[in-house]
Amino acid sequence: MNEYVMEAQDLTKKFGDFLAVDKLNLKIRKGEVLGFLGPNGAGKTTSINMMVGLLSPSSGKVLVNNCDVEEMDKKTIGICPQELVLWENLTCNENLKLMGDMYTVPKAILANRIEKLLNDLYLTEKADTMVSNLSGGMKRRLNLAMAVIHEPEIVLLDEPSEGLDPQSRRVLWSYIRSLRDDDHKTVILTTHLMDEADRLSDRVAIIDHGKLLKLDTPKNLKKEIGEGDIIELTIPDTDTKKYVINYLETLEDTIAVVEVDGKINLRAFNAVGKLPKIVAELEKSNIRIEDLSVRQNTLEDVFIELTGTGLRE
């Protein structure tokens, strides 16, 4: 059995002079959930589109089960796009049946599959409800069901939990896990929710400016990129923030000091031990601390560390 189900080799895409994807090399293992992370405009969607055959690369190639993606059986991949792509004037049942027909799923199998999908995604009661009458969460779940109606080997989920409430998100996460654990599918997950990527992904690929920056397990990434713990400081006076950042950078064993969402994040070894010293110094300088917390390093810290804090759009 081939260990890698999909492989991108020197995948490059140019739009005029703009280099969207720069020699991307990526191997996706069979039966894993790969988190595909990157800031807006990093080249995620372009890479994904090339990997599923929707976009031709400028150079390089994509192999799916050792075959060129152009020659791949269309049943191999199922895509759940970021946008809700549903026929609003059809019922849930009719939407799923239509997609099943488009993939030539035999009628008897299709009926059972629709029933199971609706059940797994808590949509059974809405089977005969018009999509236009569904809530946002229900539409998201149906959007996912549409991508897997033909039981593809590779499932691509493009920000599947965008705009979902925590309850719906948990249903979705549970289903994604079942895709891997019970159905042994390979899942490629793009998301901006670091918590989601951390919880679901076996490995995480971080891409920026069209280049693959890191590819590893969330645990290894956090260990490698973000050693130590994080102290989060909220300083209300914006004028003194720069002074505080400069001070924190001079501390012993400081790994990084960044400002994220108005908060100063200090990542350092033995962060807890440094707290009394920091507090004393800021009080001495007459700087008021509005909030202070210590936490463990997260995937978001790794992401920010690798891609920076600047806006991309």
Place this chain on the structure above:
Amino acid sequence: MKFMSIASKDLKELLRDRRGLFFLLLLPIFFMLIFSFAFGTMGQNNEPNSIAVVNLDTGVTLPNGTTVNYGDNFTDTMKGLKYQDTDVNLFNITQTSEANASNLVKQRNVDLELIIPAGFSQSMVDMAQTVQGTGSAGAVTLNSSTSNVTSKLIIRGDKGYSGFGTSLSILTGAVGSYQDGVIGAMGGVEPQEFIQTSVEGIPGTQSFTAFDYIAPGMMVFAILLLSTSVAAMLTKEVESGTLRRLKLSEMTSFDYLFGGCYHGPLWQVHRSSYS
């Protein structure tokens, strides 16, 4: 049979989209109005209807010695008829022989030919005597005196030609008015039948029906509407992203377009019915 699924999907979407359906039903009416204004006779229908009159009536001499010819009288009356509140004549009359009249009809120089029978005047006189004699309403046999005395007007033309239908209806109205005028002058009571008409097709044109003439237009209209309908559907699918979803599946372009056209016949029938 993916195209059947596409057709079924399109039809369901169409029937469930009330706003779209409303416009879909309204569109043919709108087209009909536009086409009628552009190519029809709306707003400019006060034009004389060309007809050929073959007057075979020889007239009749009354007991007081005067000679009358009701055929000429009827022809002159028609010549003088005008559209209401206008100076435009109802008819543009060409008096000619029976053979020439048929040629004119075939060449569509006139819409129809009207043949006034030889004994038309005699039948009118007989009618007057009968009416004055009975003084009551009821069916009156006009062919009372001799076998060749009849008030039956023969109207001939190409029954599949729209101009024939228009002129026939106006002519029938004119005959009715003339009949009322003559009875009024006689001071009698109107019988149920007075001047009869017989409509005949010109040999060689009967095989053509109204459908034969409008069929090409209907086909063009149906193709036009079918293409706009498929284009609208395609635009909607592109906009919503559903076309991309379909393209990722095993559906082919043929399935999509044929499916889109397949559900159309129902609507084409509806639309064409207006055209």
